Amino acid sequence: MDFTLLEALVKEKKFSELQKELHTMQVADIAEFFDILESKMILLIFRLLSKEKAAEVFSYLSIDQQQHICVSVNDQELIKLVDELDFDDKIDLLEEMPANIVKKILANATEVERKLINQFLNYPDRSSGSLMTIEFVDLKKEMNVREALERIRLLGFNKETIYTCYVITSTRVLEGIIELKDLVLAKPEQKIEDLMQRDVIFVGTHDDQEGVADIFKKYDLLSVPVVDQEKRLVGIITIDDIVDVIEQEATEDFHRMAAIEPFDDTYLNTSVFVLAKKRIGWLLVLMISATLTGMILSRYELALEAVVALTFFIPMLMDTGGNAGSQASTLVIRSLTLGEVTFKDLFRVITKELGVSIIVGLALAAINFLRIRFIQGYSLQISLTVTITLFFTVLLAKIAGGVLPILADKLKLDPAIMASPLITTIVDTFALLIYFGVASILLGI
Amino acid sequence: MDFTLLEALVKEKKFSELQKELHTMQVADIAEFFDILESKMILLIFRLLSKEKAAEVFSYLSIDQQQHICVSVNDQELIKLVDELDFDDKIDLLEEMPANIVKKILANATEVERKLINQFLNYPDRSSGSLMTIEFVDLKKEMNVREALERIRLLGFNKETIYTCYVITSTRVLEGIIELKDLVLAKPEQKIEDLMQRDVIFVGTHDDQEGVADIFKKYDLLSVPVVDQEKRLVGIITIDDIVDVIEQEATEDFHRMAAIEPFDDTYLNTSVFVLAKKRIGWLLVLMISATLTGMILSRYELALEAVVALTFFIPMLMDTGGNAGSQASTLVIRSLTLGEVTFKDLFRVITKELGVSIIVGLALAAINFLRIRFIQGYSLQISLTVTITLFFTVLLAKIAGGVLPILADKLKLDPAIMASPLITTIVDTFALLIYFGVASILLGI
Numbered sequence: 001m002d003f004t005l006l007e008a009l010v011k012e013k014k015f016s017e018l019q020k021e022l023h024t025m026q027v028a029d030i031a032e033f034f035d036i037l038e039s040k041m042i043l044l045i046f047r048l049l050s051k052e053k054a055a056e057v058f059s060y061l062s063i064d065q066q067q068h069i070c071v072s073v074n075d076q077e078l079i080k081l082v083d084e085l086d087f088d089d090k091i092d093l094l095e096e097m098p099a100n101i102v103k104k105i106l107a108n109a110t111e112v113e114r115k116l117i118n119q120f121l122n123y124p125d126r127s128s129g130s131l132m133t134i135e136f137v138d139l140k141k142e143m144n145v146r147e148a149l150e151r152i153r154l155l156g157f158n159k160e161t162i163y164t165c166y167v168i169t170s171t172r173v174l175e176g177i178i179e180l181k182d183l184v185l186a187k188p189e190q191k192i193e194d195l196m197q198r199d200v201i202f203v204g205t206h207d208d209q210e211g212v213a214d215i216f217k218k219y220d221l222l223s224v225p226v227v228d229q230e231k232r233l234v235g236i237i238t239i240d241d242i243v244d245v246i247e248q249e250a251t252e253d254f255h256r257m258a259a260i261e262p263f264d265d266t267y268l269n270t271s272v273f274v275l276a277k278k279r280i281g282w283l284l285v286l287m288i289s290a291t292l293t294g295m296i297l298s299r300y301e302l303a304l305e306a307v308v309a310l311t312f313f314i315p316m317l318m319d320t321g322g323n324a325g326s327q328a329s330t331l332v333i334r335s336l337t338l339g340e341v342t343f344k345d346l347f348r349v350i351t352k353e354l355g356v357s358i359i360v361g362l363a364l365a366a367i368n369f370l371r372i373r374f375i376q377g378y379s380l381q382i383s384l385t386v387t388i389t390l391f392f393t394v395l396l397a398k399i400a401g402g403v404l405p406i407l408a409d410k411l412k413l414d415p416a417i418m419a420s421p422l423i424t425t426i427v428d429t430f431a432l433l434i435y436f437g438v439a440s441i442l443l444g445i
Numbered sequence: 446m447d448f449t450l451l452e453a454l455v456k457e458k459k460f461s462e463l464q465k466e467l468h469t470m471q472v473a474d475i476a477e478f479f480d481i482l483e484s485k486m487i488l489l490i491f492r493l494l495s496k497e498k499a500a501e502v503f504s505y506l507s508i509d510q511q512q513h514i515c516v517s518v519n520d521q522e523l524i525k526l527v528d529e530l531d532f533d534d535k536i537d538l539l540e541e542m543p544a545n546i547v548k549k550i551l552a553n554a555t556e557v558e559r560k561l562i563n564q565f566l567n568y569p570d571r572s573s574g575s576l577m578t579i580e581f582v583d584l585k586k587e588m589n590v591r592e593a594l595e596r597i598r599l600l601g602f603n604k605e606t607i608y609t610c611y612v613i614t615s616t617r618v619l620e621g622i623i624e625l626k627d628l629v630l631a632k633p634e635q636k637i638e639d640l641m642q643r644d645v646i647f648v649g650t651h652d653d654q655e656g657v658a659d660i661f662k663k664y665d666l667l668s669v670p671v672v673d674q675e676k677r678l679v680g681i682i683t684i685d686d687i688v689d690v691i692e693q694e695a696t697e698d699f700h701r702m703a704a705i706e707p708f709d710d711t712y713l714n715t716s717v718f719v720l721a722k723k724r725i726g727w728l729l730v731l732m733i734s735a736t737l738t739g740m741i742l743s744r745y746e747l748a749l750e751a752v753v754a755l756t757f758f759i760p761m762l763m764d765t766g767g768n769a770g771s772q773a774s775t776l777v778i779r780s781l782t783l784g785e786v787t788f789k790d791l792f793r794v795i796t797k798e799l800g801v802s803i804i805v806g807l808a809l810a811a812i813n814f815l816r817i818r819f820i821q822g823y824s825l826q827i828s829l830t831v832t833i834t835l836f837f838t839v840l841l842a843k844i845a846g847g848v849l850p851i852l853a854d855k856l857k858l859d860p861a862i863m864a865s866p867l868i869t870t871i872v873d874t875f876a877l878l879i880y881f882g883v884a885s886i887l888l889g890i
């Protein structure tokens with residue numbers, strides 16, 4: 001977005017013109033504009049927004065900015081603002097704000113709401129419960145279409161949450177769903193009972209968000225009801241939150257596959273100490289594992305002394321093996337995540353990787369041989385030793401890369417740990433063993 | 446899903462019972478069941494489905510199964526099936542089917558439809574045009590709410606595409622949108638003109654799907670109108686297709702970051718030759734780049750002959766440097782993709798990585814020193830050489846990993862090329878230069 005005009009209005013203190021501009025803008029764009037505002041201007045500009053728009057913009061702001069506003073406004077403003085927030089945004093806010101703010105907000109809630117808030121704050125992180133909202137339309141199957149539409153008007157939620165209505169019993173047990181469009185297309189006297197779908201897809205309050213996202217993808221849902229252990233409807237999850245979950249899970253996979261422990265906030269908002277903590281564990285494990293390569297090399301100290309040239313090819317062999325293995329493991333890890341590969345495909349993966357590694361291995365080995373023998377002018381024995389090692393390293397790397405993530409998955413470990421860093425360390429070790437094995441045959445050392 | 450019952454019914458040829466079971470199932474589950482059917486049973490079971498359900502199930506099947514059905518059914522069945530498909534599914538099918546099937550389908554389309562199909566087939570791959578559907582509700586601003594609801598009933602689409610209605614002029618130029626819920630909440634005599642939102646977010650037919658997905662995420666949309674260059678409404682894109690785009694783009698990033706060129710189909714459905722082709726390019730480039738490390742080692746041949754022990758630590762130093770660099774580059778590449786980091790953050794990234802690398806580098810170096818000096822018993826000079834190299838390699842790796850993706854992005858290159866494989870190769874080279882630099886000072890070689 002281009003905010004030149006807005007910035008000029010701020011600079012020239014033309015606040016009533018600015019207010020008019022803000023009035024016509026999308027809330028997401030206003031939130032983006034807040035990102036570039038100086039912090040002392042945030043509250044001033046925030047107060048220019050209408051009550052409803054303020055709450056909507058607020059829910060798009062970063063935690064830092066939300067906190068800044070909550071701390072700066074007076075108590076009355078705070079209570080009004082919180083009052084306007086959707087229930088799920090309210091919960092998100094309470095999770096992030098300092099204790100004194102939380103206290104103020106809770107003090108002003110009704111007892112029913114306070115109980116509900118506490119219940120929601122207790123759902124585990126990354127569970128359905130922590131994602132859901134309580135703003136949904138509940139109907140009874142005895143209603144007719146006219147009564148149902150009246151109830152929708154009465155509840156009057158201004159979000160996408162009304163596109164599906166939920167039919168519940170007197171004890172709030174979920175009985176069925178009915179789409180708003182079916183209500184619109186039906187005759188006013190038709191009974192909900194005759195229109196509702198009884199075969200409803202639902203999730204539990206403690207289900208993991210990744211599984212919920214998979215359900216949305218499989219059934220192309222816009223929302224899903226969340227029920228407790230007695231199948232009583234407690235909330236719904238909407239697709240916009242699931243889009244965020246999908247991105248968040250992908251980000252975590254990227255991080256895990258680069259040997260970084262997941263963290264919650266964005267990279268720039270995370271402190272140096274937290275970032276260091278999230279990285280050092282695996283680096284240490286991998287560094288110590290790499291000691292194995294040093295031990296293998298020291299075992300072949302005499303061979304290396306006799307033919308120093310053998311050393312020159314170690315980095316190239318290790319890098320190529322590592323890269324070949326990472327390619328295979330990345331493909332398989334991602335396919336496991338998307339559910340395209342499961343344990344029963346193990347044999348297919350092995351044959352596929354065997355085929356690929358023979359083609360790739362032969363091509364790389366041929367080019368490598370020509371280069372070492374004819375361009376660099378090494379002896380036939382050394383050229384052959386390097387070339388044969390390269391071929392078998394690629395073969396081993398691709399098969400290990402394909403198989404190990406599937407085995408990790410089978411053992412209920414996260415297959416992402418078998419990504420590039422660990423595969424590289426494993427392949428390096430075996431590459432060196434192959435190297436000296438071949439060398440001892442061809443060079444007689 | 447558990448398909449034991451269904452499989453038993455197939456085996457015992459109890460087709461009328463099977464039909465009843467299928468009737469109560471979700472289409473996505475039926476499609477999953479087709480996945481495990483023998484191919485000779487597919488057509489038989491497919492014919493048990495009702496006309497509407499058959500079309501819905503069909504759109505969930507894999508390309509192979511769709512092709513199998515299209516080739517197996519008679520012409521009349523084919524035409525009926527295609528007739529029932531949503532327009533976007535029809536286009537997807539035409540893009541994948543063999544020429545004789547396409548010819549049959551087109552021969553049966555009306556001239557208007559044929560023209561439309563050809564127009565849609567011509568939109569570039571991964572553009573808005575290739576994602577959109579023509580099933581949407583178009584209204585005129587002169588209508589009132591009652592007329593609008595009648596039009597919705599008349600068009601009677603059975604998908605989520607009616608939750609937003611589009612207001613267009615007589616020349617089909619997009620003027621505004623109105624949500625179905627607002628129609629439901631409004632009075633029958635109210636004018637669309639007074640209810641519609643005029644400030645509409647829209648995309649062009651040739652916009653890239655990744656940008657469209659970003660717009661959905663930013664504004665929390667359920668659908669977006671697609672307009673041509675004259676701002677005439679030609680179609681809409683719905684969130685379910687965007688969810689697929691988000692997954693597809695993430696998959697491509699995973700692949701690119703592991704030095705694999707992107708490919709369209711799933712891993713298991715892609716042939717060994719295609720998989721080999723997609724991997725060999727980068728492996729070759731990286732293998733040849735790794736030659737540089739060999740050249741550096743050969744320059745220090747005399748040093749290596751004098752102190753063979755120096756060789757033992759090369760793999761550990763290279764691996765640790767590569768891992769440290771990959772961590773930084775993965776974090777920054779993902780942040781660039783999500784728009785959380787841009788070029789203006791370059792300096793912040795450098796200071797962050799500097800901070801992290803000092804903490805991580807010091808910790809790794811300390812542990813490494815203790816191990817080499819006191820557990821493995823190497824001389825102080827060698828222990829110090831390895832430790833100092835380790836520290837500076839981590840420093841260099843993290844800063845290169847943080848900076849290079851941002852520079853690649855600035856140069857309009859895909860930052861994903863600066864992921865693990867290339868960073869590792871770059872870091873390896875510099876790690877060796879540091880190693881021998883430090884060794885020549887401390888060991889006097």
